Amino acid sequence: GNSVTQMEGPVTLSEEAFLTINCTYTATGYPSLFWYVQYPGEGLQLLLKATKADDKGSNKGFEATYRKETTSFHLEKGSVQVSDSAVYFCALKSSGDKLTFGTGTRLAVRP
Amino acid sequence: NAGVTQTPKFQVLKTGQSMTLQCAQDMNHEYMSWYRQDPGMGLRLIHYSVGAGITDQGEVPNGYNVSRSTTEDFPLRLLSAAPSQTSVYFCASSYSIGRDGYTFGSGTRLTVV
Numbered sequence: 001g002n003s004v005t006q007m008e009g010p011v012t013l014s015e016e017a018f019l020t021i022n023c024t025y026t027a028t029g030y031p032s033l034f035w036y037v038q039y040p041g042e043g044l045q046l047l048l049k050a051t052k053a054d055d056k057g058s059n060k061g062f063e064a065t066y067r068k069e070t071t072s073f074h075l076e077k078g079s080v081q082v083s084d085s086a087v088y089f090c091a092l093k094s095s096g097d098k099l100t101f102g103t104g105t106r107l108a109v110r111p
Numbered sequence: 112n113a114g115v116t117q118t119p120k121f122q123v124l125k126t127g128q129s130m131t132l133q134c135a136q137d138m139n140h141e142y143m144s145w146y147r148q149d150p151g152m153g154l155r156l157i158h159y160s161v162g163a164g165i166t167d168q169g170e171v172p173n174g175y176n177v178s179r180s181t182t183e184d185f186p187l188r189l190l191s192a193a194p195s196q197t198s199v200y201f202c203a204s205s206y207s208i209g210r211d212g213y214t215f216g217s218g219t220r221l222t223v224v
Contacts, residue, residue: 034212043201043215099213103153
């Protein structure tokens, strides 16, 4: 079956540091890949997506590249801000409509 | 504003009580689903629907019922609440065809005592 594995958190960084959150997946077929963000007390919001191999999704300074050869979709940001503190979820959507989520990675950014 | 609306935002139930969590979307999405979020376990799919009149079980369906009489609404019913159902519940929707992600509601925090 489909599965998503994320690095365990929490990840604690100082403001302006470089961020990487690792995500690898197992899936049949050719899945679409997503990163969602959850701010405290809120629902999940779509951050970025990629629908085929070598696609790069980007939004709000975050980027992730769909690497089929390594089955990975790592999230990166060059300079994090305190306002980026949140929980980040990697997810995939394969055949059918169901999303499979990773367990989430909490990011805390210190001023 | 268009989106997914969940009610209530907070609820406390006694063991054995029943209740319905409401979910409505106004985006004409065919696909709707319910997830529960527990610490360290990410989001787990409870039930989902690919259109009005069609529902199916997800990963953790026991203790929950759903129905989909209209495209807009997808209520989740707890039949006899148990402390193990203490969680945050999210409703999500999407177009059933295509590679788009889901739109999530803001969640219902349920405590069963």
